[in-house]
Amino acid sequence: MTYVLRRILTTVPVLFLVTVMVFLLIHLIPGNPAQVILGQDATPSSIRALTVQLGLNKPMPVQYADWLGKVLHGNLGKSLLDGQPVNQIIAQRLPVTVELAFLTLFVALVIAFPLGIMAAVFRGKWQDAVAMFSATIGIAVPPFWVGILFLLLFTVRIHLFPSSGYAPLWVSPLKNLSVMVLPAVATGIREAAVLLRMLRASLLDVLDQDFIRTARAKGMSGYRIIMHHALKNALIPVITMGGLQVAGLLGGLVITETIFSLPGLGSLLVQSVFSRDYTTVQGTALVAAVAVVLVNVAVDVLYSLADPRIQLGGRAT
Amino acid sequence: MTMSPLEVVASATATETPRRVRWRSVRKNVSLWLGAAIVFAVLFIAVFAPLISPYSPVKLDYTAILQPPSAAHWLGTDDLGRDILTRIFYGARTSMEVAIGSVALATIVGVPIGLVSGFYRGVVDEWLVMRVVDAIQAFPFLILALVLAAVLGPGIRNVTIAIAVGYLPVFIRTVRAQVMAERQKEYVQAARMVGASDVRLMFRHIFPNTLTPLIVQVTLGVASGIVAEASLSYLGLGAQPPTPSWGSMLHTAQGYMTQAPWMAIVPGIAIAIAVLGFNLLGDGLQIRFDPRKNRA
Numbered sequence: 146m147t148y149v150l151r152r153i154l155t156t157v158p159v160l161f162l163v164t165v166m167v168f169l170l171i172h173l174i175p176g177n178p179a180q181v182i183l184g185q186d187a188t189p190s191s192i193r194a195l196t197v198q199l200g201l202n203k204p205m206p207v208q209y210a211d212w213l214g215k216v217l218h219g220n221l222g223k224s225l226l227d228g229q230p231v232n233q234i235i236a237q238r239l240p241v242t243v244e245l246a247f248l249t250l251f252v253a254l255v256i257a258f259p260l261g262i263m264a265a266v267f268r269g270k271w272q273d274a275v276a277m278f279s280a281t282i283g284i285a286v287p288p289f290w291v292g293i294l295f296l297l298l299f300t301v302r303i304h305l306f307p308s309s310g311y312a313p314l315w316v317s318p319l320k321n322l323s324v325m326v327l328p329a330v331a332t333g334i335r336e337a338a339v340l341l342r343m344l345r346a347s348l349l350d351v352l353d354q355d356f357i358r359t360a361r362a363k364g365m366s367g368y369r370i371i372m373h374h375a376l377k378n379a380l381i382p383v384i385t386m387g388g389l390q391v392a393g394l395l396g397g398l399v400i401t402e403t404i405f406s407l408p409g410l411g412s413l414l415v416q417s418v419f420s421r422d423y424t425t426v427q428g429t430a431l432v433a434a435v436a437v438v439l440v441n442v443a444v445d446v447l448y449s450l451a452d453p454r455i456q457l458g459g460r461a462t
Numbered sequence: 463m464t465m466s467p468l469e470v471v472a473s474a475t476a477t478e479t480p481r482r483v484r485w486r487s488v489r490k491n492v493s494l495w496l497g498a499a500i501v502f503a504v505l506f507i508a509v510f511a512p513l514i515s516p517y518s519p520v521k522l523d524y525t526a527i528l529q530p531p532s533a534a535h536w537l538g539t540d541d542l543g544r545d546i547l548t549r550i551f552y553g554a555r556t557s558m559e560v561a562i563g564s565v566a567l568a569t570i571v572g573v574p575i576g577l578v579s580g581f582y583r584g585v586v587d588e589w590l591v592m593r594v595v596d597a598i599q600a601f602p603f604l605i606l607a608l609v610l611a612a613v614l615g616p617g618i619r620n621v622t623i624a625i626a627v628g629y630l631p632v633f634i635r636t637v638r639a640q641v642m643a644e645r646q647k648e649y650v651q652a653a654r655m656v657g658a659s660d661v662r663l664m665f666r667h668i669f670p671n672t673l674t675p676l677i678v679q680v681t682l683g684v685a686s687g688i689v690a691e692a693s694l695s696y697l698g699l700g701a702q703p704p705t706p707s708w709g710s711m712l713h714t715a716q717g718y719m720t721q722a723p724w725m726a727i728v729p730g731i732a733i734a735i736a737v738l739g740f741n742l743l744g745d746g747l748q749i750r751f752d753p754r755k756n757r758a
Contacts, residue, residue: 155596158589162597173613285738287689289696290730293712297719297726396604400693404716414605415697418612430609434600441600 152445156438163438164216167431168209171199171423182225182421195225199424221428226420231428234413239432241409244314245332245398248325250387252333253340260337261344262371268349276341283338288397292331292404299327309406328405332397336390343386347379354378381452388444392437487750494746500739508554517545519552520704528722538724541714546725549706550732556707557736560622560700561687565680567626568633573676576637577664581645587638595631603628607690611699621700625690629683636679640672674751678744685740692733708733 174181179195200208215222221231264276300308306327312320351357352375360370399411406412410429417425478486488494507514523543531538537546579591598606610624644650645668653667694700695709703710708729715725 155593158593159596159600162593163600166597166601170609170613173610175615281738281741282734285685285741286734287692287730287737289693290712290726290733293716293719293726294730296716297723301719392599392602394602396602399602399604399608400696403697414608418608419698423613426609426612430601430605433602433605434597437602438596438600 148449149446152442152449156442159438160435163434164213164431165209167427167434168212170427170430171201172205174423178423182423184421216431221431222424224417224422224425226417226422226425231425234425235410235428235432238408238410238413240313241311241407242395242398242402242411244321245325245328245402245407245409246391246394248329249333249336249394249398252329253336254387256333256337257340257344261341262348262376264341264345265348265352266367266371273345276345280338280341283334283341286335288332288335289400289404291334292328292401295327295331296404311407324405324407328401328407331404332394332401335397336394339390340383340387344379344383347382348375351375351379381448385444385448388440388447391440395433395437491746491749493742494750497739497742497744497746500735501743504554504736504739505558507551508558511551511555515545515548515551517548519544519548519706528718528725530722531724537728538722540711540722540725541718546711546728549711550708550728552706553708553711553729553732554736556618556695556701556705557688557691557733560618560625560691561684563622564625564629564687564690565683567622568629568683569676569680571626572630572633573637573669573672576634577641577669577672579634580638580641581660581664581668583642591634592638595634598627599631601628603686604690604693607694608697608699611694616699616702618701618705621691621694624694625687628690629686632679632683633676636675637672640675641668644668644671678747678751681740681744681747685737685744688733688736688740692729 171178177192177196179192179199179201180187183191183195196202200211203211212222219232221235223229224231224234260276260279264273267273296308299305306323309324310320311324314321348371357370357375360374365374395411398409399414401407402409402411403415410433414426414429414433417423417429511519521544523539526535526539526543528541529535529539529543535545535547537550540546540549575591579587601609606628607621607624610627611621614620614623641664645663650663650667653663658667691700691707692709692712695707696713698710698713700709701707711729712726715722715729718725
């Protein structure tokens with residue numbers, strides 16, 4: 146339990162620093178942020194009004210304390226574009242990104258598992274070479290290009306999937322899936338390639354161990370050894386790494402959502418960046434970072450519960 | 463009398479010089495030489511783009527708009543009649559400039575921080591440096607780079623800085639972990655006993671021993687940098703028109719997918735080949751320096 150508590154406690158300073166960084170974001174804008182946000186044609190009075198609205202006329206620590214107080218109450222400020230509360234905008238967009246992230250992970254697992262097991266079982270043979278070659282290519286090919294090619298092939302050429310028209314899963318499941326399949330596969334291929342390599346390495350480690358040799362000596366079938374003994378042990382590090390891939394996945398989804406015109410957090414961030422809606426940019430970045438921190442903690446805690454050696458030896462930071 | 467396989471290996475290595483053994487392991491390391499060959503080709507194209515390009519990368523030719531691949535334009539032309547092969551060559555230059563520049567910047571800043579932090583440890587290391595590193599890593603790489611590029615303004619220089627900030631934690635962590643392992647070793651204790659200062663210990667004795675994982679990380683970092691640059695340029699925050707960039711070429715191509723599909727295919731292949739080269743080189747170096755990694 147000490148490890149779990151320690152791990153949870155270490156997130157407090159990290160979350161604090163995340164809020165400081167997000168807060169300072171607006172102060173990184175060269176020159177007067179209010180002037181930059183409003184553009185060249187801004188009048189002195191509108192600049193003054195925005196300066197007061199953003200609290201930029203107060204001392205920095207006071208500004209941070211005010212901002213943090215609001216954030217802790219679930220108030221991420223108002224959009225500079227239309228005055229809508231940022232937490233409302235994010236709440237509307239978040240389900241799309243969460244669904245896409247889960248679908249992407251699902252696609253990655255469906256591809257990585259059979260290929261990873263095949264590569265480990267047939268180590269050094271052509272099946273292994275094919276799987277590893279596919280993984281190497283899968284990691285090298287940028288997901289957003291795969292997305293563009295999918296659009297070109299499946300939407301423009303053979304009209305198999307629609308290019309837009311997102312509908313929530315609970316409103317129209319079929320329409321939702323028809324729009325989500327291509328982006329999930331486009332992003333999932335790279336994630337699958339990473340997982341495949343990890344699963345193969347992890348399985349090879351386990352397959353070399355004494356208990357597997359014993360199982361073989363007892364005459365157990367290869368299938369049973371893999372499914373009942375090796376895979377169970379090889380999965381722990383793979384699941385951990387899969388969880389840690391969430392940060393990279395969220396980053397990748399920014400561009401995938403933009404290509405496929407999906408109304409998620411990623412496309413919101415891109416739109417806000419270009420419309421200089423810095424409060425929305427701050428809110429989106431904060432939500433993404435907090436999500437990553439929480440997922441990482443959850444994965445570490447689950448890992449330590451599944452493997453007690455972590456709790457005994459996990460003293461390093 | 464026939465020899466056992468073990469004896470064959472033993473007799474072969476006994477007659478071979480260490481240099482020959484090393485060369486044999488390099489020759490067998492397909493990732494290393496294939497990666498090195500691709501990286502060399504990409505760097506060659508980037509450096510000598512003006513000499514090997516058949517056309518100007520920015521000159522418009524309204525008589526040759528959206529032409530498919532032909533003898534005159536091997537990879538076709540874009541919406542403004544510009545030769546795609548030429549823009550791919552010059553795009554390599556932009557890509558390498560940003561990817562190598564950002565990794566260099568992250569190395570210059572991250573290595574001293576990692577060295578000092580790992581050497582002294584203590585409260586500053588544990589509760590400040592590492593927590594800041596954790597906080598930076600909490601932001602998804604592309605989101606951090608996107609937000610920073612947006613705040614600093616579009617352009618190659620700012621994108622380089624933005625990617626470098628995102629990559630900084632990796633270098634700090636890599637060097638710090640290596641320093642923590644090295645500082646316990648006898649050669650460091652011996653140097654300390656003969657009166658070497660902390661600075662000398664860090665930079666003269668420990669630093670050279672952190673180079674192996676660092677070189678691997680640099681190579682893999684350039685690969686990530688290529689994708690990050692292409693992504694940010696695709697979104698319009700990287701290289702600004704008319705500067706050619708693989709990412710911005712893909713962005714333009716999306717508007718002409720029915721008329722000119724080659725516009726979307728070629729830049730993606732260029733990105734994939736460059737990333738593949740640096741990834742293979744990184745993997746190959748990893749195998750070269752630590753053969754146990756071969757199985758990953």
